Amino acid sequence: MLFNTYEFIIVFLPIVFAGYYLIGRKSWQWGMYWIVVASLAFYGYWDIRYVPLLMASILFNYFMGRKIEAGFNRKKWIVAGICGDVALLGYFKYTAFFLTTINDVLGTEYFWVPEIILPLGISFFTFTQIAYLVDVYRDDVHSANFASYCEFVTIFPHLIAGPIINNREMIPQFISEETYKINYDNVAKGMTLFFLGLFKKVAIADSIAPWVNEYFSRPDSLLPLEAWFAAIGYTFQLYFDFSAYSEMAIGLGLMFNLRLPRNFDSPYQATSIIDFWRRWHMTLGLWVKNYLYIPMGGNRHGFISKMRNLILSMLIIGLWHGAGWTYILWGGIHGVYLAVNHSWRTLNFSLPRIIAWPITFIAVVMAWVFFRADSVGSALEIISSMVGIFDGSVVGLVFHGPTGVRVRMLVAFAVLLLFCPSAQRLVEKYYSPNKVWLAVTLLAGFVSFYFFSHISDFLYFQF
Numbered sequence: 001m002l003f004n005t006y007e008f009i010i011v012f013l014p015i016v017f018a019g020y021y022l023i024g025r026k027s028w029q030w031g032m033y034w035i036v037v038a039s040l041a042f043y044g045y046w047d048i049r050y051v052p053l054l055m056a057s058i059l060f061n062y063f064m065g066r067k068i069e070a071g072f073n074r075k076k077w078i079v080a081g082i083c084g085d086v087a088l089l090g091y092f093k094y095t096a097f098f099l100t101t102i103n104d105v106l107g108t109e110y111f112w113v114p115e116i117i118l119p120l121g122i123s124f125f126t127f128t129q130i131a132y133l134v135d136v137y138r139d140d141v142h143s144a145n146f147a148s149y150c151e152f153v154t155i156f157p158h159l160i161a162g163p164i165i166n167n168r169e170m171i172p173q174f175i176s177e178e179t180y181k182i183n184y185d186n187v188a189k190g191m192t193l194f195f196l197g198l199f200k201k202v203a204i205a206d207s208i209a210p211w212v213n214e215y216f217s218r219p220d221s222l223l224p225l226e227a228w229f230a231a232i233g234y235t236f237q238l239y240f241d242f243s244a245y246s247e248m249a250i251g252l253g254l255m256f257n258l259r260l261p262r263n264f265d266s267p268y269q270a271t272s273i274i275d276f277w278r279r280w281h282m283t284l285g286l287w288v289k290n291y292l293y294i295p296m297g298g299n300r301h302g303f304i305s306k307m308r309n310l311i312l313s314m315l316i317i318g319l320w321h322g323a324g325w326t327y328i329l330w331g332g333i334h335g336v337y338l339a340v341n342h343s344w345r346t347l348n349f350s351l352p353r354i355i356a357w358p359i360t361f362i363a364v365v366m367a368w369v370f371f372r373a374d375s376v377g378s379a380l381e382i383i384s385s386m387v388g389i390f391d392g393s394v395v396g397l398v399f400h401g402p403t404g405v406r407v408r409m410l411v412a413f414a415v416l417l418l419f420c421p422s423a424q425r426l427v428e429k430y431y432s433p434n435k436v437w438l439a440v441t442l443l444a445g446f447v448s449f450y451f452f453s454h455i456s457d458f459l460y461f462q463f
Contacts, residue, residue, distance in 0.1 A: 124162050164349075229407075242281070
């Protein structure tokens with residue numbers, strides 16, 4: 001089920017919301033069961049055949065967590081648990097990719113490549129549960145009871161595309177009686193954040209998508225100006241789409257008295273790649289730091305090892321995003337970016353913001369081309385066009401016709417993203433229950449409904 005549908009906003013959400021507080025007022029435990037069942041229904045609405053897979057993953061990891069906590073052969077149980085999760089993710093997400101790659105290397109159809117449908121949200125609920133097992137192994141948390149663990153994995157705001165949540169932060173909220181008592185201030189803030197996110201998705205991200213898709217569909221015929229439109233357009237589309245989902249999820253969580261972690265913090269205001277990764281997909285970055293980078297050695301064994309661990313971590317982030325060489329190359333590019341950035345910092349010299357920001361932004365834009373392109377070859381063709389010579393005959397298009405409209409849109413979005421705080425920051429800092437915020441919420445909602453002419457998936461559903 002999509003957040004940006006009438007079925008969710010008018011039917012599913014009101015029913016689940018009312019049941020949550022009516023049942024929770026009588027018994028917070030039953031309120032927990034209600035939200036778990038509702039979350040499974042939310043997931044099953046997409047394809048009910050994968051609900052048993054989700055439940056099997058939950059049962060497997062809960063069992064492994066209990067075995068790890070029991071203290072007997074803990075290392076064997078943690079290895080078995082992680083291997084099981086990686087095997088599940090690997091089968092569904094990477095089987096076709098690896099078999100195709102082997103066939104390409106051998107130059108023959110040696111392996112039959114099956115058509116495997118990727119279960120929605122499998123990357124997110126797998127990473128969430130791996131972190132849980134590791135935390136239990138480290139004695140950072142005690143294994144939860146089964147109901148709270150089910151809620152931890154399935155809670156519908158985050159289930160499909162994050163934010164990636166942490167058991168230490170969330171499970172205490174799930175088992176608190178106060179969580180199931182309605183808090184009108186949280187409900188109002190959550191609704192405001194939800195509708196601001198919805199507006200970003202349907203009115204901004206989806207309005208950019210058609211011409212971005214058109215440009216990327218013909219990489220071999222793009223003029224330099226069009227190549228830059230494609231790259232910058234996708235840069236904005238991806239941000240508005242994914243940050244919108246995160247803000248909608250956080251807003252929904254707040255409506256249920258659950259505080260989900262921040263996932264974006266104005267990443268295109270970053271003045272270095274290090275700063276960018278502290279602001280972009282923050283929960284994934286924190287997961288990789290805690291469960292990959294530090295266990296690999298982090299920065300504990302010298303500068304060279306630190307650079308190796310950074311690049312390997314970013315390659316894994318790229319592979320996590322998708323089974324394709326474009327994603328791996330994108331991750332590798334960012335790994336090299338980070339290595340250069342850390343090396344630069346050893347010189348104890350910093351560039352002024354007016355220089356550091358455009359360098360960072362252009363570097364991020366160029367890397368997004370590989371993330372979005374259908375193939376490495378297509379990405380290289382677009383990059384080649386971007387660094388090509390501008391034909392003077394197209395300069396007039398900047399101010400006229402469809403191209404002029406797109407230029408004005410991109411300039412407006414650039415100003416918005418460069419100088420304005422994120423929607424979540426705005427709500428956190430300035431929200432108060434008054435007529436102005438009510439008008440903002442209603443306006444965002446009505447405009448969003450106006451753009452409901454077609455339903456589009458969130459971009460991160462494919463990951």
